[in-house]
Amino acid sequence: MSRRRLVVVGDALLDRDISGRATRLCPDAPVPVVEEEGRRSRPGGAALAAALAATDGHEVWLICGLGRDEAGEELGRLLASAGVRVVDLGLSGPTPEKVRILASGRPVLRLDREGPAAPGPPTKEAAEALVRASAVLVSDYGRGVAAALRARLEEAAVRTPLVWDPHPRGPEPPPGVFLATPNAAEAALFARDGGGEDRAAAGRRARLLLGRWRARGVAVTLGAGGAAAAGEGSSFSVPAPRVSGGDPCGAGDRFASRAAGLASAGASLRETVEGAVRAASAFVAAGGAYAFRPGVPEPSGEGDDAVSLARRVRERGGTVVATGGCFDLLHAGHVRMLQAARSLGDCLIVCLNSDASVRRLKGEDRPLVPEEERAAVLRALGCVDGVVIFGEDTPEEALRRIRPHLFAKGGDYDVSELPEARVLAGWGGEAVILPYVEGRSTSRLIREAASRAKSV
Numbered sequence: 001m002s003r004r005r006l007v008v009v010g011d012a013l014l015d016r017d018i019s020g021r022a023t024r025l026c027p028d029a030p031v032p033v034v035e036e037e038g039r040r041s042r043p044g045g046a047a048l049a050a051a052l053a054a055t056d057g058h059e060v061w062l063i064c065g066l067g068r069d070e071a072g073e074e075l076g077r078l079l080a081s082a083g084v085r086v087v088d089l090g091l092s093g094p095t096p097e098k099v100r101i102l103a104s105g106r107p108v109l110r111l112d113r114e115g116p117a118a119p120g121p122p123t124k125e126a127a128e129a130l131v132r133a134s135a136v137l138v139s140d141y142g143r144g145v146a147a148a149l150r151a152r153l154e155e156a157a158v159r160t161p162l163v164w165d166p167h168p169r170g171p172e173p174p175p176g177v178f179l180a181t182p183n184a185a186e187a188a189l190f191a192r193d194g195g196g197e198d199r200a201a202a203g204r205r206a207r208l209l210l211g212r213w214r215a216r217g218v219a220v221t222l223g224a225g226g227a228a229a230a231g232e233g234s235s236f237s238v239p240a241p242r243v244s245g246g247d248p249c250g251a252g253d254r255f256a257s258r259a260a261g262l263a264s265a266g267a268s269l270r271e272t273v274e275g276a277v278r279a280a281s282a283f284v285a286a287g288g289a290y291a292f293r294p295g296v297p298e299p300s301g302e303g304d305d306a307v308s309l310a311r312r313v314r315e316r317g318g319t320v321v322a323t324g325g326c327f328d329l330l331h332a333g334h335v336r337m338l339q340a341a342r343s344l345g346d347c348l349i350v351c352l353n354s355d356a357s358v359r360r361l362k363g364e365d366r367p368l369v370p371e372e373e374r375a376a377v378l379r380a381l382g383c384v385d386g387v388v389i390f391g392e393d394t395p396e397e398a399l400r401r402i403r404p405h406l407f408a409k410g411g412d413y414d415v416s417e418l419p420e421a422r423v424l425a426g427w428g429g430e431a432v433i434l435p436y437v438e439g440r441s442t443s444r445l446i447r448e449a450a451s452r453a454k455s456v
Helices: 046-055 070-081 124-131 150-159 184-191 199-213 251-264 269-285 306-315 332-342 355-362 371-379 396-402 419-427 442-455
Strands: 005-010 012-025 032-045 059-064 084-088 097-103 106-113 135-139 162-165 217-221 227-231 234-238 320-325 347-353 386-390 406-410 430-434
Touching: 005 046, 005 124, 005 251, 012 046, 012 070, 032 046, 032 070, 032 097, 046 059, 046 070, 046 084, 046 135, 046 251, 059 124, 070 084, 084 124, 124 150, 135 150, 135 251, 150 162, 162 251, 184 199, 184 217, 199 217, 199 227, 199 234, 217 251, 217 269, 227 269, 234 269, 251 269, 306 320, 306 347, 306 386, 306 396, 320 332, 320 396, 332 347, 332 406, 332 430, 347 355, 347 371, 347 396, 371 386, 386 396, 396 419, 406 419, 419 430
Parallel strands: 005 059, 005 135, 012 097, 059 084, 135 162, 320 347, 320 406, 347 386, 406 430
Antiparallel strands: 012 032, 097 106, 217 227, 227 234
């Protein structure tokens, strides 16, 4: 079966990080002196959205404008390595760059390199790409590409699911757009209603913009608050999974790129927004745009086949982390351990004891929650990228299928006591012990619930 073609239209940027140490102040000004230790570049703007869509397994084409300069050449190479085909309209000026200076991992300065630059006119290749698209994503950063292709995009909205991530300096979404995805600040500017900044205000703006833009759906993204959405005849709110730490940079691009992918597969408006919220939360938990590596599959949050996901992450240089357990009554100790495990690599796969396995380990009155429901709860967490259910007492066979680099276990174990450690050694994997959270256990929660029930 051929892959669905997703066409991204928008303004491509090159993001650079220059990292080093700051141990002294400049003698002629009270600013830190950063001794450079390394550089890293990554796609930004619409280029980030395209690279993220490629990690979801789509055939991705990016219609953008690149300058005839070193930055444009580097950005083109990054996109090629991510599996993105570029349809370059050209730029009349330099490729926009955003350069961060970091000292000991903390940003101390951002330098923007951009001058007057307009994209070239639409090409025959761009028009043909739009005609053949399964879905189109407009990632508008207000630099002219969306405006240059406006007529073609109006035509695309009639025949193809079109997701439009708008910008205040760019054109409005065309009538018939499947989903527009302004953030809260952008929605307030577009609505011009002088309303509040809470979820209720976001919902009102989604409904207002739905009518004004004659869209099929509008989702106002709310960061850690998820999204407030409106569609034809319905309004709804989608909360985001709770994320501890992480970085929100690029979350809007992750939301829009996943939404476009879901739309191309025929998902409903609600399914699209729910899936996009989960994907954005997982992206934030993984470190956001600053941690993103083009070519390494991004966690889907959609219950992808975990073994296939692990293989893709390994093949592209990422680190696969696994953990295991019953997770019968999910509590704060579980969540903290899972978040800590996810922070060790590029994806986290949970090996989950089956119902039969739990009964052998815990007794005939366990589990309280069936295996498929336990798996669904785990997959809903932003820090979990996949679940494998196993029927044995320990997950050695599941680990042989996943072949993780790291197996994380919470508690006061000694690594030498873990049977999983011997299996991991077969391919050079390693077992690690994460801190135990005192006072949290499923057995204790069950005893306390039973005790309270008797006293009622």
